[in-house]
Amino acid sequence: MRERKKPEDLRSARWFTPDDLRSFGHRSRMMQLGYGEEDFANRPIIGVLNTWSELNTCHAHFRERVQDVKRGVLQAGAFAVELPSLSVDESFIKPTSMLYRNLLAIETEEMIRCHPLDGVVLMGGCDKTTPGLVMGAISAGVPMIYLPAGPMLRGxxxxxxxxxxxxxxxxxxxxxxxxxxxxxxxxxxxxIARSAGTCMTMGTASTMTAIADAMGLTLPGASSIPAVDSEHQRMSAACGRRIVEMVWEDLTPDQIITEAACRNAAVVAMATGCSTNAVVHLIAMARRAGINLTLDDLDALGRITPLIANVRPSGKDYLMEDFYYAGGLRALMKQMEDRLDLSALTVTGKTMGENLQGAKVYNADVIRPLSNPVYEEGSLAVLRGNLCPDGAVIKPAACDPKFHVHQGPALVFDSYPEMKKAVDNENLEITPDHVMVLRNAGPHGGPGFPEWGMLPIPKALIKQGHRDMLRISDARMSGTSYGACVLHVAPESYIGGPLALLKTGDIVRLDLPNRRLDMLVDEGELAKRKAAWVAPAPRFERGYGHIFLQHVTQADKGCDFDFLETDFGRSAGEPEIY
Structure with missing residues (x-):
């Protein structure tokens, strides 16, 4: 731990302390807002980055919860300022909120960098807000703590x-x-949606807040607290108090987000039955911290980590509210502490091992012991083969085991509207052995990598009683989804990946035990198809979408912008004040 700061060492002091014209202007504008120097001088200034909006149902309670945070900051002797941040919600943004995760990361980094903030509380929860806020805060480098929105009540x-x-x-x-x-x-x-808060299944929102928790970025167990429980208000105030101490301690993200922390987060994600989206976001978060976490690393952990959270969709019976009352994430981590690096530092200033002391499981069917898992291996597996040389992802625990090894003819769709029209055709010529394929739905093709990967079961098969079949795409799927869905095929078809060469009728083979996904097509034939392939026009020709297409990386690299990764170039650093 670094030496405790003095008031003159505060980052904000550079804005307010000097006896010069620029600082005079800063102080006078604070007074314009109704504050006196006794409010902001010689004390930490805490930014509260709030992703509330009237169209973000997951964060509907954040308008009030920010007051709890500010109360905690004031109790700890500091000054809090709320800064509204881009509200990236899942319900209403088209074509996909993933298109804007990196924009939130940019905004977060630059808002922190350019304002007189000594530390920040990041208020998020809906799927992309967790990685977006954390990625930006990692790059900004000031003390930060993450406040998860919490799941809604069970439907x-x-x-x-x-x-x-x-x-x-x-x-x-x-x-x-x-x-x-x-x-x-x-x-x-x-x-089905009865209160403020994120999806109450172990979807992407609860997955990502659990990852932030396991990475040591939240107060211990904060990710499990239901959004409308009074404990959530108390936790929010505690976040405000703790961030002030983190500023004095100079406890910055680089001390917390280490290889050990990222591994802990990955292991816990696997044990919870995490969303497939965890792969993309966890890799992106790690790479922002200069840690080369790969698909192969995640697959290796998935092979040895049992799924012990009996929470839908990978679990059978329970929801996040049940998980919280069964002991929450601290209890789950306590169950598997011998698989974690307990020496990892957290935002509490204590190690993960210290944070887990006293945690207990109160319902052993919701949070299973390692000896009685929901599923023997972790919730994710990474595939490779001539359809996905750079990788693809599947959630074995959430699909019918009969599809773990499967071979059948492909039925290929080039667009979502084409696929949607076909699946509603009751006379569609398709069998349960067919492999439905949607392409042109990746980062470039979607555009933005939309959640189209859980392709609807064709009506012709539904009426025969079928509810699952093998489906493949270069899209993502909602973390609340389930079924035999292979996702994140990389490289994507829109930029010429092998999925672009597949034709209806080609035989596709999935071999999950051997982590293979292949099309059984002669290499010579594939070479002819590759030579004849013509690149489609870019989805965007101007604006933010153009920037996105120019710089987004593929799914196996986390879909961050290449110019935001740590090895791209020198950081802009602290702004000069004249």
Whole structure:
């Protein structure tokens, strides 16, 4: 730990302390806001980066929760300022919120860099806000603590618990099969999302906040607290108090986000039944910290890490509210502490091992012991082969085991509208052995890498009673999704990856135990197809979309912008003050 700072060492002191014209202007503008020097002078200034918006349902409580954070900052003798940040929500942004994760990261880094902030509280939770905020804060380098939004209350309809996303897909298939009435469909619609907060399944939101927790970036166990529980208010105030101490201690992200922390986060993600999106975001976060975490690293951890969180969609019975009352993430980590690096430093200033002391499991069916896992291996597996030389991802625990080894003819779609029209055709010529393929849906093709990978089961098969089949795409899928879906095929088809060469009728083979995904097509034939392939026009020709296409990396590299990674060039550093 570094030596404690003195007031004159504060970053904000450069803005407010000197007896010169520039600092006079800074102080006078603070007074214009109604503050006196006793409010902001000689004390840390804490930025509260709030991703609240009226269209972000996951963060609906953040308008009030920011006041709890500011209360904690004030209690600790510092000054808090709220800065609104880009609110990247899943529900309403088209074509995908992933298009804007890196924009949030840029905004976060630059807002911290250019303002007189000594430390920051990052308020996020909805899928892309966690990695976006953390990536930007890593690059900015000031003390930071992450405040997770928390999951919403469990859904309910007709006495049955509903899980957001997962049950939407399930009941939509039944609706398409003619098994759900209009009244039932309306009841499910009103009962599946009952409060502020993120999806209450172990979707991408709960996965990413758990990763932040396991990485040591939150107060211990903060990721599990339901959004509307009063404990969430107390945790928010505690974040405000703790960030002030972190400033005095000069506890910066580089001391916390180490190889050990990233490994801990990956192991915990596997044990929770994490979203497939964790792969892209965790790699991107690690690379921002200069840590070369790879797909192969994650696959190796997946092979030896059992799934012990019995939470949908990988688990069978429970939701995040049940997980919290069963002991939450601290209890899960305590169950597997011999697989973690307990010496890793956290935002508390203590090690992970110290933070886990006293954690207990209160329901051994929700949080299983290692001796009785939900699934023997972790929730993710990485595939390679002539369809995905740079990798693809599948969630074995969330699909029918009969598809772990499967071979069948491809049915290829070049666009989402084409695929959607086909699956609603009751006369579509398709069998359960077919392999549905959607291409041109990656970072360039989507554009932005949309969540289209859980392709709907064709109505022709639904009416025959089928609810799963092998599906392949270069898209992502929602963390609440399930099924035999191979995702993140890299390199993507839109830039000429092998998926662009696949034709309807070609035989595709998945061999999950051997981590292979191949098209059984002669190499000579593939060479002819490659020579005949013509690159499509870019999806964007101006604006932010153009920047995105020029600089986004592929899925196996985390889809960050190349110019934001640590080895691209020298950081801009601290702004000069004249």
């Amino acid at each position: 309910n309809y007709a006495g049955k618990p509903l899980g957001s996303g997962s049950d939407a897909w399930k009941y939509w298939d039944e609706r398409r099969a003619g098994n759900i009435s209009d009244a039932e469909w309306l009841g499910i619609q009103g009962g």
